[in-house]
Amino acid sequence: MDWSVIIDNLPFLMKGLSLSFQLAALTMVLSLSLACFIAIGRISHRRWIRYSSAIFVNLLRSNPLILIVFWFFFLVPLLTGKHVGEFWSVLIAFVVFFSAYFAEIVRSGIQSVGSNQIKAALSTGLSYPQTMRLIVLPQAMRNVMPALVTECVIVFQGTTIAYVIGLREFLHSTILLTERTVRPVELYLFAALVYFVVCFAGSTLARRLEKKGIRV
Amino acid sequence: MNYDFDWSILWEEPHRNRIIEGLQTTLQLSLLAWVLALSLGILIGSMRMSNSRFLRIFGSAYVELFRNIPLLLQLFIWFFVFPLLLPRDWMLSWNRMDNVPFLTALIGLSLFTSARVAEQMRSGISSIPKGLLDAASSTGLSNVQTYRYIVIPYAFRVMIPAISSEFLTIFKNSALTLTIGVAEITNTSRAIEAWSFRGIEAYSVASLTYMATTASVVIFMSWLEQALRIPGLIGRR
Numbered sequence: 164m165d166w167s168v169i170i171d172n173l174p175f176l177m178k179g180l181s182l183s184f185q186l187a188a189l190t191m192v193l194s195l196s197l198a199c200f201i202a203i204g205r206i207s208h209r210r211w212i213r214y215s216s217a218i219f220v221n222l223l224r225s226n227p228l229i230l231i232v233f234w235f236f237f238l239v240p241l242l243t244g245k246h247v248g249e250f251w252s253v254l255i256a257f258v259v260f261f262s263a264y265f266a267e268i269v270r271s272g273i274q275s276v277g278s279n280q281i282k283a284a285l286s287t288g289l290s291y292p293q294t295m296r297l298i299v300l301p302q303a304m305r306n307v308m309p310a311l312v313t314e315c316v317i318v319f320q321g322t323t324i325a326y327v328i329g330l331r332e333f334l335h336s337t338i339l340l341t342e343r344t345v346r347p348v349e350l351y352l353f354a355a356l357v358y359f360v361v362c363f364a365g366s367t368l369a370r371r372l373e374k375k376g377i378r379v
Numbered sequence: 380m381n382y383d384f385d386w387s388i389l390w391e392e393p394h395r396n397r398i399i400e401g402l403q404t405t406l407q408l409s410l411l412a413w414v415l416a417l418s419l420g421i422l423i424g425s426m427r428m429s430n431s432r433f434l435r436i437f438g439s440a441y442v443e444l445f446r447n448i449p450l451l452l453q454l455f456i457w458f459f460v461f462p463l464l465l466p467r468d469w470m471l472s473w474n475r476m477d478n479v480p481f482l483t484a485l486i487g488l489s490l491f492t493s494a495r496v497a498e499q500m501r502s503g504i505s506s507i508p509k510g511l512l513d514a515a516s517s518t519g520l521s522n523v524q525t526y527r528y529i530v531i532p533y534a535f536r537v538m539i540p541a542i543s544s545e546f547l548t549i550f551k552n553s554a555l556t557l558t559i560g561v562a563e564i565t566n567t568s569r570a571i572e573a574w575s576f577r578g579i580e581a582y583s584v585a586s587l588t589y590m591a592t593t594a595s596v597v598i599f600m601s602w603l604e605q606a607l608r609i610p611g612l613i614g615r616r
Contacts, residue, residue: 222590225547226551226589226590227551227552227553227589230554230565230586233572234586237578241382316447321449324451326558334451341459347463348460348463351452351455352456355448355452355453358449358452359444362447362448362449366443366446
């Protein structure tokens with residue numbers, strides 16, 4: 164064992180880790196925003212909106228993330244006609260994929276709010292979009308906070324998959340280093356420790372939110 | 380978008396054979412890993428509910444460890460790190476085995492999923508009314524017997540939805556094993572795409588496999604859930 168390999172290459176590894184964090188953060192924000200629209204679509208009165216959002220969600224939920232990443236890596240240049248780079252192609256794939264999972268969580272949150280609130284809000288003269296934005300969604304988000312935090316941990320773990328198309332995030336940086344330094348034991352265990360610390364913090368937060376049932 | 384579809388390449392050799400082998404590998408790997416994960420998950424889940432403080436702490440540490448490290452990294456650790464930590468003779472005989480990637484994938488997938496099963500096992504067991512356990516021990520059943528005859532059959536039926544969703548998780552996660560060289564269906568699709576540049580046709584094979592399997596498992600499990608439901612407990616139609 165020779166742990167100095169980690170200290171020597173710390174800047175390189177941290178660059179990868181910061182890319183992982185950026186990818187995860189952008190995915191969380193964008194897919195959660197998209198998920199709100201899909202979740203509202205899932206409970207819409209118009210049948211075609213309801214059906215198309217249900218198809219979208221089930222289509223993505225029955226495919227593995229790695230396959231979706233491959234799909235978009237192939238499709239995005241084909242559809243846009245230009246090379247967009249690994250980061251954007253992965254980001255689009257992640258946002259589309261995780262929006263399906265976030266949408267299911269948000270939907271269960273919306274359904275936990277209760278239809279009386281919607282009726283009351285509409286009767287005070289608020290429009291349907293206003294009702295959703297000002298009355299229903301804030302409560303829905305609070306009710307499903309633990310599940311949202313857990314899903315964010317899954318997003319962070321999912322960023323490792325970006326390595327398969329060559330994005331230099333944390334796992335990929337680690338792999339590149341093992342190839343150069345031939346120190347797989349130290350490097351992989353260090354990577355495991357880093358992921359563990361971040362994800363454990365996230366899942367502990369989720370558990371605490373659940374236990375207390377607190378309103379953030 | 381300019382794209383000429385040519386679905387016939389999927390029927391041509393060597394692609395056709397590769398697809399069949401890929402399907403077999405995916406199914407074998409996920410079924411075996413599912414069985415292992417269920418057995419191990421039930422064991423760990425029971426540890427977390429036991430009276431011994433040591434077993435409880437061990438069970439919780441196990442669950443936290445395997446849940447909080449990305450599966451992809453776990454696969455790499457089993458593939459690249461674990462053999463190096465074995466004694467030299469063991470390492471050599473491990474490397475000499477056939478199909479090391481498949482075995483590694485099996486270990487990695489099972490352990491990762493067993494932690495999730497253990498977690499669900501706990502919520503399954505917590506849903507058992509306490510009176511039922513008291514009644515079991517008052518009829519003279521030992522602790523092991525109570526588990527064997529009362530707790531596990533009960534918890535198992537309550538857990539059917541969770542167990543089936545774990546199968547689907549393992550089934551989809553098996554795609555990650557392409558990174559350590561297992562020739563499962565996503566790997567096959569990627570190989571066909573790289574070979575022929577027919578991405579849409581190639582990836583459709585994998586996507587259709589996952590979607591068809593998901594749909595059949597969902598339908599079968601909802602039937603099973605109805606057939607095995609505990610009278611008066613799970614919502615009836």
